Amino acid sequence: MSYLSDMNLRAVLTVLVARAGGTVDISNEEMYDAMIPGGSNGERFVVSQTATGVRVSIEAAPQDRSGLN
Numbered sequence: 001m002s003y004l005s006d007m008n009l010r011a012v013l014t015v016l017v018a019r020a021g022g023t024v025d026i027s028n029e030e031m032y033d034a035m036i037p038g039g040s041n042g043e044r045f046v047v048s049q050t051a052t053g054v055r056v057s058i059e060a061a062p063q064d065r066s067g068l069n
Helices: 006-019 028-035 062-068
Strands: 044-049 054-059
Touching: 006 054
Parallel strands: none
Antiparallel strands: 044 054
């Protein structure tokens, strides 16, 4: 599984918001930063299957990974 359909994305968001207590507050600044990342290759979602479900993670842009070494 390499992507989430709109239906699956809604299901993942439902689970995550429920785990957070039913409400997730996001500031305008956080939302804009996520919508328009500073680099040209923003983060991408990596979707993988596990034995019991699905794992959704964020892969940093290539320039962000260079500082991790």
